[in-house]
Amino acid sequence: xxxxxxxxxxxxxxxxxxxxxxxxxxxxxxxxxxxxxxxxxxxxxxxxxxxxxxxxxxxxxxxxxxxxxxxxxxxxxxxxxxxxxxxxxxxxxxxxxxxxxxxxxxxxxxxxxxxxxxxxxxxxxxxxxxxxxxxxxxxxxxxxxxxxxxxxxxxxxxxxxxxxxxxxxxxxxxxxxxxxxxxxxxxxxxxxxxxxxxxxxxxxxxxxxxxxxxxxxxxxxxxxxxxxxxxxxxxxxxxxxxxxxxxxxxxxxxxxxxxxxxxxxxxxxxxxxxxxxxxxxxxxxxxxxxxxxxxxxxxxxxxxxxxxxxxxxxxxxxxxxxxxxxxxxxxxxxxxxxxxxxxxxxxxxxxxxxxxxxxxxxxxxxxxxxxxxxxxxxxxxxxxxxxxxxxxxxxxxxxxxxxxxxxxxxxxxxxxxxxxxxxxxxxxxxxxxxxxxxxxxxxxxxxxxxxxxxxxxxxxxxxxxxxxxxxxxxxxxxxxxxxxxx
Amino acid sequence: xxxxxxxxxxxxxxxxxxxxxxxxxxxxxxxxxxxxxxxxxxxxxxxxxxxxxxxxxxxxxxxxxxxxxxxxxxxxxxxxxxxxxxxxxxxxxxxxxxxxxxxxxxxxxxxxxxxxxxxxxxxxxxxxxxxxxxxxxxxxxxxxxxxxxxxxxxxxxxxxxxxxxxxxxxxxxxxxxxxxxxxxxxxxxxxxxxxxxxxxxxxxxxxxxxxxxxxxxxxxxxxxxxxxxxxxxxxxxxxxxxxxxxxxxxxxxxxxxxxxxxxxxxxxxxxxxxxxxxxxxxxxxxxxxxxxxxxxxxxxxxxxxxxxxxxxxxxxxxxxxxxxxxxxxxxxxxxxxxxxxxxxxxxxxxxxxxxxxxxxxxxxxxxxxxxxxxxxxxxxxxxxxxxxxxxxxxxxxxxxxxxxxxxxxxxxxxxxxxxxxxxxxxxxxxxxxxxxxxxxxxxxxxxxxxxxxxxxxxxxxxxxxxxxxxxxxxxxxxxxxxxxxxxx
Numbered sequence: 004x005x006x007x008x009x010x011x012x013x014x015x016x017x018x019x020x021x022x023x024x025x026x027x028x029x030x031x032x033x034x035x036x037x038x039x040x041x042x043x044x045x046x047x048x049x050x051x052x053x054x055x056x057x058x059x060x061x062x063x064x065x066x067x068x069x070x071x072x073x074x075x076x077x078x079x080x081x082x083x084x085x086x087x088x089x090x091x092x093x094x095x096x097x098x099x100x101x102x103x104x105x106x107x108x109x110x111x112x113x114x115x116x117x118x119x120x121x122x123x124x125x126x127x128x129x130x131x132x133x134x135x136x137x138x139x140x141x142x143x144x145x146x147x148x149x150x151x152x153x154x155x156x157x158x159x160x161x162x163x164x165x166x167x168x169x170x171x172x173x174x175x176x177x178x179x180x181x182x183x184x185x186x187x188x189x190x191x192x193x194x195x196x197x198x199x200x201x202x203x204x205x206x207x208x209x210x211x212x213x214x215x216x217x218x219x220x221x222x223x224x225x226x227x228x229x230x231x232x233x234x235x236x237x238x239x240x241x242x243x244x245x246x247x248x249x250x251x252x253x254x255x256x257x258x259x260x261x262x263x264x265x266x267x268x269x270x271x272x273x274x275x276x277x278x279x280x281x282x283x284x285x286x287x288x289x290x291x292x293x294x295x296x297x298x299x300x301x302x303x304x305x306x307x308x309x310x311x312x313x314x315x316x317x318x319x320x321x322x323x324x325x326x327x328x329x330x331x332x333x334x335x336x337x338x339x340x341x342x343x344x345x346x347x348x349x350x351x352x353x354x355x356x357x358x359x360x361x362x363x364x365x366x367x368x369x370x371x372x373x374x375x376x377x378x379x380x381x382x383x384x385x386x387x388x389x390x391x392x393x394x395x396x397x398x399x400x401x402x403x404x405x406x407x408x409x410x411x412x413x414x415x416x417x418x419x420x421x422x423x424x425x426x427x428x429x430x431x432x433x434x435x436x437x438x439x440x441x442x443x444x445x446x447x448x449x450x451x452x453x454x455x456x457x458x459x460x461x462x463x464x465x466x467x468x469x470x471x472x473x474x475x476x477x478x479x480x481x482x483x484x485x486x487x488x489x
Numbered sequence: 490x491x492x493x494x495x496x497x498x499x500x501x502x503x504x505x506x507x508x509x510x511x512x513x514x515x516x517x518x519x520x521x522x523x524x525x526x527x528x529x530x531x532x533x534x535x536x537x538x539x540x541x542x543x544x545x546x547x548x549x550x551x552x553x554x555x556x557x558x559x560x561x562x563x564x565x566x567x568x569x570x571x572x573x574x575x576x577x578x579x580x581x582x583x584x585x586x587x588x589x590x591x592x593x594x595x596x597x598x599x600x601x602x603x604x605x606x607x608x609x610x611x612x613x614x615x616x617x618x619x620x621x622x623x624x625x626x627x628x629x630x631x632x633x634x635x636x637x638x639x640x641x642x643x644x645x646x647x648x649x650x651x652x653x654x655x656x657x658x659x660x661x662x663x664x665x666x667x668x669x670x671x672x673x674x675x676x677x678x679x680x681x682x683x684x685x686x687x688x689x690x691x692x693x694x695x696x697x698x699x700x701x702x703x704x705x706x707x708x709x710x711x712x713x714x715x716x717x718x719x720x721x722x723x724x725x726x727x728x729x730x731x732x733x734x735x736x737x738x739x740x741x742x743x744x745x746x747x748x749x750x751x752x753x754x755x756x757x758x759x760x761x762x763x764x765x766x767x768x769x770x771x772x773x774x775x776x777x778x779x780x781x782x783x784x785x786x787x788x789x790x791x792x793x794x795x796x797x798x799x800x801x802x803x804x805x806x807x808x809x810x811x812x813x814x815x816x817x818x819x820x821x822x823x824x825x826x827x828x829x830x831x832x833x834x835x836x837x838x839x840x841x842x843x844x845x846x847x848x849x850x851x852x853x854x855x856x857x858x859x860x861x862x863x864x865x866x867x868x869x870x871x872x873x874x875x876x877x878x879x880x881x882x883x884x885x886x887x888x889x890x891x892x893x894x895x896x897x898x899x900x901x902x903x904x905x906x907x908x909x910x911x912x913x914x915x916x917x918x919x920x921x922x923x924x925x926x927x928x929x930x931x932x933x934x935x936x937x938x939x940x941x942x943x944x945x946x947x948x949x950x951x952x953x954x955x956x957x958x959x960x961x962x963x964x965x966x967x968x969x970x971x972x973x974x975x976x977x
Contacts, residue, residue: 076862076863332905332908333905333908333909333910333911333914334902334905334906336905336911337901337902337905337911337914337915338902340911341898341902344898364891365895367887367888367891368888368891368892368895370888371884371885371888371889371891371892371961372892372961372964372965372968372970373968373970374884374888375961375965376559376965376968376970376971377970397858398858398861400854400858400887400891401854401855401857401858401859402858403891404851404854404855404858404887404890405855405858405859407894408851408852408855411828411831414824414827415821415824415825415828418820418821418823418824418825419820419821420820421784421819421820421821422820423820424820424823424824424827424912424929424930425910425911425912427820427824428912429911442911473859473862476859477859477862477863480859480860480863
C-alpha cells in the first residue's frame with residue numbers, strides 16, 4: 004500500500020496556487036515603495052507558483068478525495084514544508100544578500116506564527132515586512148484548517164470534534180459538513196482582521212504599520228517593532244487593540260460558532276474559555292501587584308496596563324514585549340514562563356500545550372491523588388459534566404509527555420550553541436511554543452545570535468510546535484513508510 | 490474508618506527510640522574529639538528522645554486493628570518530619586548552626602540525602618556535628634522506616650504497607666515473603682558497601698574520619714563533605730574513582746544484588762532499568778568528556794573523563810559531590826547535567842529523582858502513543874523485560890511525572906520571590922525535589938543555600954522530604970479525602 008500520490012500532488016498544487024496569489028500583494032507593495040529588486044523577486048516567485056498550481060491542478064483534476072491517516076500526516080507535513088520553502092524565495096531573491104538559512108528561518112517563523120526574527124527589521128524592505136505579516140496571517144488561518152479539518156480526520160473518523168487531540172465542545176448538531184465548519188472559521192477570521200484594521204487606522208500610527216500589525220496580532224504572531232516604535236512607545240489605545248485582538252485570536256474558534264449560532268449558554272459554560280480568561284486575569288493582577296511593590300512603577304494602573312499587555316502577549320503565544328522583561332522581578336518572569344507553557348486555547352491560532360490539555364492535566368493529577376487513597380474507586384475525569392474517555396485521557400497524557408520530552412531534548416541540542424542557560428532554556432521554549440520572545444539574550448526576539456545550526460534547528464522546532472509534533476515524529480517511524488511493517 | 494491514631498503514635502514512640510539510639514555514635518565522636526558543647530547537645534537530645542519514646546511505646550499498646558495503607562502514609566510522612574525536627578536540635582543547642590530554620594534545612598537535607606547546605610564555612614563545624622550531619626545521610630539513604638523494620642520486626646504485619654510508602658519507585662517484584670527479612674537483607678548489603686568503601690578510602694590515604702564522612706555521603710547518595718570544596722579537596726584519582734564506583738553501585742536497584750547473588754551477573758544485567766541507567770551514564774560521560782576536551786579547555790584526556798564520569802554519576806545518583814565547578818563548563822555539558830538532575834537513579838536504591846524506571850516506562854508509553862496515532866485500531870501494550878506493565882502502574886507513573894512537574898513549577902514560583910534569577914530559583918527547587926544537592930548559577934556546586942530567606946528554606950526543606958517520599962505520600966495528607974473516608 005503506497006501513498007495516494009495524486010491527492011498529495013493535487014493538494015500541494017492548490018496550496019501553491021494560493022501562496023502565489025498571496026505573493027501578488029507584497030509585489031504591489033514593493034512597486035508602491037519603489038523597491039524594485041524585491042518586486043521582481045515576488046513577481047518571479049508568484050508566477051512560478053501560479054503556473055505550477057494551475058497546470059498541475061488541470062492534470063490531477065480527477066482524483067479521489069479519500070484521505071487516510073497516513074496521507075493525512077504526510078500531506079500536512081509536506082504542505083507546510085513546501086509552503087515555507089517557497090516562502091523563502093522572496094527573501095533570498097530580493098537582492099539584500101540574505102543567506103539561505105536566514106531566509107528559511109524568517110519564512111518558517113512567519114508561517115508558524117512565531118514572530119521571531121533573524122534579519123534586521125529596520126533594514127528590511129517594506130514589501131518583505133508585508134510578506135512576513137501575510138505569512139503570519141495565512142499561517143494562522145492554516146492552523147485553523149489543520150485543527151478543524153485535518154486533525155479530526157487523522158484522529159477520529161467522522162464528525163466528532165472531540166478528536167483524539169483536543170476535546171472540545173461538540174458540533175454535531177451545528178454544521179453538517181466539515182467544509183462548512185472551515186468556511187465559517189475563515190469568515191470569522193477575516194471579519195476580525197478587517198475589524199482590527201478599521202480600529203487601528205485612525206489611531207495615529209501609519210497605515211502600513213496598522214496593516215502589518217493587524218495581520219500579525221490577529222494571528223498571535225507578535226508585533227512588528229520598527230525601531231522599537233510600536234511596542235514600546237505606542238499609545239494605550241493601540242496597546243489595548245493589540246491586547247484585545249491577541250485574545251480574540253487565541254480563543255477557541257468554536258466559541259465564535261456558538262456566538263454566531265446564538266448559543267450564549269454554551270459560550271458561558273465553556274470551561275476552556277473560562278479557565279483561559281481566569282489564567283490571564285490572575286496572572287495580570289499578580290504581575291501588576293509584584294511590579295508595583297517592587298518599586299519600578301509609580302501607579303498601580305500603570306503597572307496593571309503593562310502587566311495585562313505582557314500577560315496577554317505571552318498567554319496567547321503572540322510574544323511581543325512592551326517593556327524590558329529582563330529587568331522584571333524573577334517572580335514575574337516565572338509567571339510569564341508558565342504562561343508560555345500553558346499556551347492558548349485549542350482550535351485557535353495560538354500554540355503550546357493548550358489550555359484544555361492543561362485542564363485535563365490538573366484533573367489527572369487530582370485523580371491520581373484520589374486513587375492513591377481509594378485504589379479501587381472508579382472515577383473518570385469530567386469536563387463540563389461529560390466524562391473524558393480513557394482513550395482521550397491517554398492521548399492527552401502522551402501528548403504532554405511527548406511535549407516535555409521534545410522540549411528537554413531540544414534544550415540539549417540547542418545548548419550546543421553555547422549561549423547561557425536562561426537564553427537556551429527560554430529560547431527553546433519560545434520557538435517550540437510559537438511565542439518568539441524569550442529571556443536573557445532573546446528578549447527582543449532576535450535570533451541572529453545563533454549559528455546556522457541553531458537557526459535550522461529552531462526552524463524545525465517552530466514547525467514541530469505548530470504541527471503538534473506528531474506530523475514530524477510519525478515520519479521517523481518505520482511503520483509509516485512501509486505499511487507491511489508495523 | 491479513619492486513621493488509626495493509636496497505632497501511629499505508638500510507631501512514633503518507637504521512632505524516637507531509634508532516633509535516640511542513632512545519635513549515640515555522634516555522641517561517641519564528640520567524646521573522642523572532646524567537644525564539650527556537642528556532648529551536651531547530644532545528651533540533651535538523646536535522653537528526652539529515649540524517655541518519651543519508651544513512654545509512648547508503653548502507653549499505646551499494639552491495637553487489635555491492623556494498620557492500613559492509609560496509616561502508612563501518615564506514619565512515614567510524620568516520621569520523616571519528626572526525625573528532621575529532632576535531628577536539628579543538636580546543631581542548635583551546641584551553637585554550630587544557631588538559627589533553627591537553618592538547622593532544620595540542614596537536617597532535612599541530611600535525612601533526605603539531598604546534600605544542599607546553608608553552611609558558608611563547613612570546616613569550622615565541630616567534628617561530631619559534621620559526623621551527625623553525614624550520619625543522617627546514611628540513615629536516610631536506605632530509609633528510616635526500613636531501618637526500624639529491620640531492627641524491630643515487632644512492628645508487625647503493617648511493615649510492608651508502611652515501607653512501601655517509603656520505598657522509592659514502583660516495586661514490581663518481591664524478594665522475600667516477609668518484608669522484615671527484605672529489610673534486613675537490604676541493610677546487610679548496605680552495611681557491607683559502607684564497610685568496604687571505608688576501607689578502600691582508607692587505603693587511598695584518607696583519615697578515618699574523612700573516610701566515614703565520604704562513605705556515608707556516597708552510599709547514601711547524599712553529598713555532604715567535611716570540606717568546602719567537596720571531593721575536589723582530594724586530588725587523588727584513586728579516591729575519586731572509588732567514590733564514582735560506589736555512587737554508581739548505590740544508585741542501582743538493591744534488589745538486583747540479590748539476583749546477582751542467586752543467579753549471577755547475566756540475570757542481573759537483564760534488568761531493563763539497569764541497562765538504561767548504565768547506558769545513560771556511559772553515553773553522557775562520553776558526550777561531556779568530548780565537549781570538555783573540545784570546548785571546555787581541558788587538556789588531559791584522563792582528567793576530562795574522570796571529571797566527566799564523576800559529575801555524571803554524582804548527578805544521576807543524586808549524590809551531589811563535585812570534583813570540578815561545572816558552572817565553568819560549556820553550556821552543552823551543563824544542559825546534560827540539568828537533564829541528569831531530572832532523571833534520577835534506579836528505583837529501590839538510595840538515589841532520588843524521578844527514577845530511571847519511570848523514565849523508561851514513560852518513553853515506552855510515548856512510543857506506543859505515537860504508534861497508535863498511525864494505527865488507531867492496534868492493540869499494543871507496554872512491556873518491561875518481557876512482562877506486561879499493568880495499566881495501573883502506567884497511570885501511576887504518568888500521574889507521578891505530572892505531579893512532579895507541577896510541584897517543580899509551583900516551587901520555582903515560590904522561591905523566585907527571593908529575587909534571584911530564574912535559573913537559580915528553578916534549579917534550587919529541582920535539586921531539592923530530586924534530592925541531589927547542587928544546582929546552577931547562585932546555587933552552583935561551589936556555593937550554598939544561605940542566600941535564601943527563611944521561608945524559602947522551609948519550603949525547600951519540605952520539597953526535599955516530599956521528593957524523598959515520592960510526592961504522593963506527602964501530598965496525600967493535604968487531601969480532604971484522606972482524613973475523612975466518608976467523604977468520597
